[in-house]
Amino acid sequence: MMPINYNTGIINEHLHVRKSVGLFDVSHMGQILIPKTKQNIFSLEKFIPLALENLKLGNSYYSFILNENGGIIDDIIISLMNINNQESYYIVYNSSRKNIDEKIFKSILVNYSILENNSLIAIQGPFSKEALNFLKIDYPSSFMKNISVKFYNEIILISRTGYTGEDGFEISIPNSIIEKFINDLIKFENIKLCGLGSRDSLRLEAGLSLYGNDLNEEITPIEAKFKWAIDKDRLLNSSLNGYQILNSQINDGVKKIKVGLKVLSNSIIRSKMKLFDLQDNEIGFITSGGFSPSLKVSIGIGYINNDYRYDKVKSIIRKSMENISVVNLPFIPHKYKRGD
């Protein structure tokens, strides 16, 4: 299991990733390979709001597993990869949702393989590609691309993705060679082991949602501002779970909407705190909150009534009402390696 932090603390790890490169063991996450067949596409498209037939080989996509009301069962990265001359969807899903996701996969798919014997590591930060150069491993050319390569004679899956807002890679590696891989990698002197604490503060600064905090089955991708991640044609298609609700939310608006929150005083907002308007009426709630090591103030993500138009809200932080600015996400600009 990944610890909250290693010996130098959360803030040091966080700042190291922003200026150099960090290594995260995220093997707790779920990984599945699903052959691209007509039947699997048909089954998956009930839950996933993408036109799976049209995904480009070597590309990765942010998406969701949706329930019948369009609520988010899980948020996922789905990639189309060519592995052993077979085009397959490779899906990475949240560890907290493993049981639920896998129950769905097992009930709808005819052939698939859950990668229980693969570790998953994330290499994140501006020197990520130097780390892979050091290992003499090929890597995808830009953000949201993927390739599979051989390392110690085993197939490893590399996608140029991550959860920090920095350039970086997520790499699926068979357990048989994971020790060799890590031992080789940590000889690269700039790399530093990072834990769950900095993973959380980095993703929060990057405005990225955390399942269980910012996303759940009561929240749709429209409310979470992920309309861009839904394929428009799939919304016309009754085979997608909750398509009518999603359509009406797009056309008529949503009741609550995800926002960024920034505290200007020396107080820290935390998840589950309530949000109030300036007349003390409850208008929302905080789903993620913490300290931003880059901005040196507290930031968060929350949901507020969509008809609220003012850019200030309030919350009770340790018995006193504090003003909070409503801001756009992300808090720190993304530094992904964009394609040409």
Added chain:
Amino acid sequence: MNKKYTKEHEWVEVVNDIATVGITNHAQESLGDIVFVELPEIGKSVKSGNEISVIESVKAASDIYSPIDGEIIEINNDLTKDASVINQDAENEGWIFKLKISDSSQINSLMSLEEYNDFLKNE
């Protein structure tokens, strides 16, 4: 010099009728990176057990209690600029406030270093 300890993981150093108070090294380790400290007001009269200060770490907010009765006479303003001083040196440079003691008999109810170490083992 005689340092005493509380169950709330604070240390108290008494010189004459002045007590200097901070959190223990054990406390700073379990709090993790400390980012803000809300200091008490100078001149405020406090009772033992009153919440008088708050430490915000990356993990959580923690109340600081007054270990004894007294009046706040000095606060460590360096912590406003850089609260991580507590992480670096909790039991010296990272002191939080000084109290003028009103009832010195209360000192005797606090733990010695040996008692505090036993308390940590059983916690």
